[in-house]
Amino acid sequence: MQELIRVAVDAMGGDNAPAEIVKGAVEALKASTDLKVILVGQKEAVQQELSKYQYDASRMEVVNATEIIEMAEPPVQAIRSKKDSSIVVAMKLVKNGEADAFVGAGSTGAVLVGGQLIVGRLKGVERPPLAPLLPTEKGASLLIDCGANVDARPSHLVQFAKMGSIYMENVMGVKNPRVAIVNIGAEEEKGNALVKETFPLLKACQDINFIGSIEARDIPSGYADVIVCEAFAGNIILKLYEGVGATLISMVKKGMMSTLRSKIGALLVKPALKTTLKKFDTSQYGGAPLLGLKGLVVKTHGSSKAVEIKNSILQCVTFVEQGMNDKIKAGIQAEEMK
Amino acid sequence: MQELIRVAVDAMGGDNAPAEIVKGAVEALKASTDLKVILVGQKEAVQQELSKYQYDASRMEVVNATEIIEMAEPPVQAIRSKKDSSIVVAMKLVKNGEADAFVGAGSTGAVLVGGQLIVGRLKGVERPPLAPLLPTEKGASLLIDCGANVDARPSHLVQFAKMGSIYMENVMGVKNPRVAIVNIGAEEEKGNALVKETFPLLKACQDINFIGSIEARDIPSGYADVIVCEAFAGNIILKLYEGVGATLISMVKKGMMSTLRSKIGALLVKPALKTTLKKFDTSQYGGAPLLGLKGLVVKTHGSSKAVEIKNSILQCVTFVEQGMNDKIKAGIQAEEMK
Missing domain, CATH: 3.40.718.10 (Isopropylmalate Dehydrogenase)
Known part of the structure; x- marks a missing residue:
């Protein structure tokens, strides 16, 4: 069996969390058998939403995170102080190799800062760009x-x-x-x-x-x-x-x-x-990847509905299957050696 | 009798010159009795177009200019070397007080450069902005x-x-x-x-x-x-x-x-x-004024038809009637004295 691609999803981020996020995650799981979804957020709320659906439970995990970073919070401070927020916990899964990618619809600033501070840049990448x-x-x-x-x-x-x-x-x-x-x-x-x-x-x-x-x-x-x-x-x-x-x-x-x-x-x-x-x-294309990080970080619209969340998660599958980060590393290093 | 507001129009500028420019000028003349139009360009071509219309000839003048600045020419060089181009000749009328305003649909670069080099900035204005x-x-x-x-x-x-x-x-x-x-x-x-x-x-x-x-x-x-x-x-x-x-x-x-x-x-x-x-x-609003010059310079779209030329010319009438340049001078200087 091929190894599953593990996507950590911020279940609490965006205007329609957790309902639409959970729904999108379930839909993504149905659309790809190569995928495992890790929903990160307030466990009870997430599980209540999950109970509405039928899905392959062996490829769905819920990881508890008690805090939520709000849209208006100063990002650097929020990432540093809210250690048990869904964004920080989900990104740490990527950093520790327990997930391959992160998808979130919450505060753009917090996702950008978290991507750089927690997931970290690929060697040689000066600045990771957001690319919708x-x-x-x-x-x-x-x-x-x-x-x-x-x-x-x-x-x-x-x-x-x-x-x-x-x-x-x-x-x-x-x-x-x-x-x-x-x-x-x-x-x-x-x-x-x-x-x-x-x-x-x-x-x-x-x-x-x-x-x-x-x-x-x-x-x-x-x-x-x-x-x-x-x-x-x-x-x-x-x-x-x-x-x-x-x-x-x-x-x-x-x-x-x-x-x-x-x-x-x-x-x-x-x-x-x-x-x-x-x-x-724009919703058909899923979210915007923050490129050049050690794992993939995808930011979707704050107003994302299930379809955007689903597309963003599936985008991660392609990204990882194509070995994108190795290709980016090779591309950047080729330049450096010139 | 009130003094007429004199607008020098580059008859040779833009994709539809001179036909649409001349047509627009004639229409503007009909729309405002406070206006005199000075068409600047190759006299024969301009007069041939003018011969198609009925208008108040006492408020329409043609000034000959043999050269044309093309869209692709480097602007600074073009303004300096083509002394007998329609843009340079028309702008000199403004500089010398023989016209109150300039309207042109030709090269944006040449109009911007000509505005600064020939018409000149109002005292206190650091940079004249183009404002559509x-x-x-x-x-x-x-x-x-x-x-x-x-x-x-x-x-x-x-x-x-x-x-x-x-x-x-x-x-x-x-x-x-x-x-x-x-x-x-x-x-x-x-x-x-x-x-x-x-x-x-x-x-x-x-x-x-x-x-x-x-x-x-x-x-x-x-x-x-x-x-x-x-x-x-x-x-x-x-x-x-x-x-x-x-x-x-x-x-x-x-x-x-x-x-x-x-x-x-x-x-x-x-x-x-x-x-x-x-x-x-966008065409309903006429052209974009280059503000902060000693006379008014208006740049209209290269693709302007008669209606845009007419609206741009009429915009000049309002501008001058409102004593805009005195107001701008006062506004800028009020700041300087603080």
């Missing part, structure tokens, strides 16, 4: 970094490009992924100081398929597979993507409901529109 | 700076906030406009080095209504009237706004055309949807 998949017209692109490291240096961006490229190739199955750096114009001489310094370094990388600059306008059309940027810019891209999408879709709906004629039309249009817009739905 | 209006659910917000000054300093952002506030109050008629700084979280301690340094300075400004940070997600809903950011971030916001909007609208259209049922629905929905989506159309 953005839906595009053609599929999805990896945005790296979207919020882990503000005021990054050029060498960090180069590592982001490598790690992102390895991720898209191995986890998402994109052959020779196109890597681009976010810029305010297409020409090499454009950009701020960081981009101008980083551009030639990326151009010189022989192990990535660097296609140059990408203007934000061209992200939604799927012009590049790996979109490299500093975290402040990445966070703006991710949040604005969600914001413009939500506003436009709400305006389309309002427009459709504004006259009797359009209301009838809306009924006819709805099923086809739903299928199309699903392509632009 | 973004459509939101509630109306429009001013994005300042969207591309003129990468790697700006905190003191620049403070001036952007003041100038933007004065603009929204006087040109757009927003009382006590809400000013926010683009950030990656709502709390004061979040952000990159630039934002952390700028935040307390904005908080201390008594002449603006500073409401704190704005996450990119909240821009489309109209959470703030003046959105302050450094140009690299601003450029990402502007371009992504356009990109996500265009992609989503094209996907909605495709979705509606995908089945027979939805095609029939689309016919019924179309008129109502058009009205709603028009609110999210």
Whole structure:
């Protein structure tokens, strides 16, 4: 029998914990026989939710953790002081080799800090980036970094490009992924100081398929597979993507409901529109991996429902099965030896 | 008789020059009796276009300029070497007091450089920001700076906030406009080095209504009237706004055309949807002013049609009528004396 891939899930994190988290974990377990789920949280609450479902109990474990880190808590302090919180206990399982991956929908700051302080960085990785998949017209692109490291240096961006490229190739199955750096114009001489310094370094990388600059306008059309940027810019891209999408879709709906004629039309249009817009739905891709750590850490939306939790857990299975961390280590070290 | 407001228009700039530029100028002239338009460009081509229309010839002048600055030319060099280009000639009219404002749809770089080198900064203004209006659910917000000054300093952002506030109050008629700084979280301690340094300075400004940070997600809903950011971030916001909007609208259209049922629905929905989506159309607001110069310089989209040119020209009339530059000078100097 193949060894199971063990994913520690923060059962208490996010707006819909523990109900949706537990539900998503059960669904993931059903979808993959290679998987073991370790639910970490207040044991009674978790077991009460679990009692609602039928599942393979031999691949489901509950580990007790009495504390919860709230969204508004300062992350560093929370990770240091709440030793029995679900995030800290679950991450320690990864650190100690009792789990291969962590999935959590709680405080982003706490997940980022915990990832670095508890799980720890792979040797050679300067900064672990948070890398969500953005839906595009053609599929999805990896945005790296979207919020882990503000005021990054050029060498960090180069590592982001490598790690992102390895991720898209191995986890998402994109052959020779196109890597681009976010810029305010297409020409090499454009950009701020960081981009101008980083551009030639990326151009010189022989192990990535660097296609140059990408203007934000061209992200939604799927012009590049790996979109490299500093975290402040990445966070703006991710949040604005969600914001413009939500506003436009709400305006389309309002427009459709504004006259009797359009209301009838809306009924006819709805099923086809739903299928199309699903392509632009971020939840289908699960969470954002924090790359470059000794174990995999995946952060999902605070508002995650069962489907996102399930997808995030299954993403971990692919990640571990592909031996991603060995590949990342090799990629980063190859560069160092040059 | 009141004195006419004189707007010098680059007749040769943009994808649709000179036809749409001339058409827009004629339409603006009809819409405002306070206006005189000076069309600058290759005289024959301009006059040939003009001959298609009826207009008040006493308020329309054509000034010859034999050269054209192309989109791809390095801006500084182009402005310095092409002394008889439409941009340089038109901007000199502003510098010499023969025109009050400049409107152009040509190379953004050349307009920015020309604005600074030829028209010149107002005393006390450190950097002139480019400030387009973004459509939101509630109306429009001013994005300042969207591309003129990468790697700006905190003191620049403070001036952007003041100038933007004065603009929204006087040109757009927003009382006590809400000013926010683009950030990656709502709390004061979040952000990159630039934002952390700028935040307390904005908080201390008594002449603006500073409401704190704005996450990119909240821009489309109209959470703030003046959105302050450094140009690299601003450029990402502007371009992504356009990109996500265009992609989503094209996907909605495709979705509606995908089945027979939805095609029939689309016919019924179309008129109502058009009205709603028009609110999210950037062209209605005319161009982006480059604030803080001795005369007004307005940059419109390269793809501008007559309606955008007309709106941009009319924007200049309001700007000058409101005595904007005196107000900006007063606002900046009030700060300096503190």
